[in-house]
Amino acid sequence: MTEDTQQRIIGVIPAAGQGSRFQQQTPKQYLQIHGASVLEHSINALRSHPNVAAVVIAVQAPEHLLQQFPQLQQPDIHCVSGGSTRAASVLAGVEAALRLDATHVLVHDAARPCLPQAALQRLLNEGLAAKDGAILALPVADTIKRGNSQKQITASVARENLWRAQTPQLFGASTLAQALRKVGTDNPLITDEASAIEACGGSPLLVLGSEQNIKLTYPEDLALVSWYLTHQQEGQQQ
Numbered sequence: 291m292t293e294d295t296q297q298r299i300i301g302v303i304p305a306a307g308q309g310s311r312f313q314q315q316t317p318k319q320y321l322q323i324h325g326a327s328v329l330e331h332s333i334n335a336l337r338s339h340p341n342v343a344a345v346v347i348a349v350q351a352p353e354h355l356l357q358q359f360p361q362l363q364q365p366d367i368h369c370v371s372g373g374s375t376r377a378a379s380v381l382a383g384v385e386a387a388l389r390l391d392a393t394h395v396l397v398h399d400a401a402r403p404c405l406p407q408a409a410l411q412r413l414l415n416e417g418l419a420a421k422d423g424a425i426l427a428l429p430v431a432d433t434i435k436r437g438n439s440q441k442q443i444t445a446s447v448a449r450e451n452l453w454r455a456q457t458p459q460l461f462g463a464s465t466l467a468q469a470l471r472k473v474g475t476d477n478p479l480i481t482d483e484a485s486a487i488e489a490c491g492g493s494p495l496l497v498l499g500s501e502q503n504i505k506l507t508y509p510e511d512l513a514l515v516s517w518y519l520t521h522q523q524e525g526q527q528q
């Protein structure tokens with residue numbers, strides 16, 4: 291990996307979740323698809339970019355993971371223990387990235403293995419100069435409804451200027467660490483890194499993501515994730 295000398299960009303991959311919504315015994319990030327685990331695909335999506343200096347992964351059991359996946363024992367891949375929430379895992383990863391002299395972090399869900407390189411490049415092109423960082427996101431194309439506990443519609447939400455956040459999310463490493471510490475990593479309102487930056491008064495930039503950058507969440511997501519991973523090898527990237 292080569293990198294811009296002024297900036298040291300390090301990937302941070304939260305991968306310590308249980309995958310409860312995926313309803314499988316094995317956490318979804320360890321599912322083997324198209325010759326590698328979901329986690330390895332997500333690591334490689336960042337690691338293959340020449341401006342990404344290293345990747346930190348936050349997992350439940352680092353030692354066990356390295357025994358199970360010896361191929362992850364690489365000088366540019368660092369394992370740390372994740373936390374009880376996604377935000378706690380991210381903070382552990384960002385603190386490790388700071389120890390590796392990161393100036394910026396690219397936080398990317400392990401559960402998003404189909405990240406197209408073109409989308410990652412857009413984020414770096416537009417996000418590195420953005421004062422409050424940047425995230426990949428997609429404009430909402432469906433009509434959005436708010437419902438009550440009986441699943442009855444209580445409101446239609448105007449979809450103009452509504453976006454669906456994705457990852458990677460790009461921020462100054464120390465800025466993100468301070469924001470996560472300030473808002474608290476057990477805060478239910480903090481479901482992505484941008485939420486923490488916003489809570490501290492920041493306004494991250496929205497950068498066009500990709501429908502291919504799907505998050506493996508529910509069992510029915512598996513077919514599409516598998517299709518994309520198979521066909522991205524044939525250069526069908528957005």
Ligand SMILES: Nc1ccn([C@@H]2O[C@H](COP(=O)(O)OP(=O)(O)OP(=O)(O)O)[C@@H](O)[C@H]2O)c(=O)n1
Pocket residue numbers: 303304305306307308309310311312319348372373374375376377379380399400401402505506507
């Ligand atoms: N304590 C946690 C919880 C989540 N994650 C990671 O955050 C990413 C996005 O979270 P999500 O898709 O919700 O994964 P899970 O929390 O594992 O899924 P679920 O909510 O269905 O249990 C995943 O890569 C997951 O491994 C993490 O590192 N640490």
Ligand SMILES: C[C@](O)(CO)[C@H](O)COP(=O)(O)O
Pocket residue numbers: 376399454455456457481482483505
């Ligand atoms: C970070 C994220 O992928 C942006 O959409 C999303 O918030 C993660 O949510 P999860 O419930 O932790 O998967």
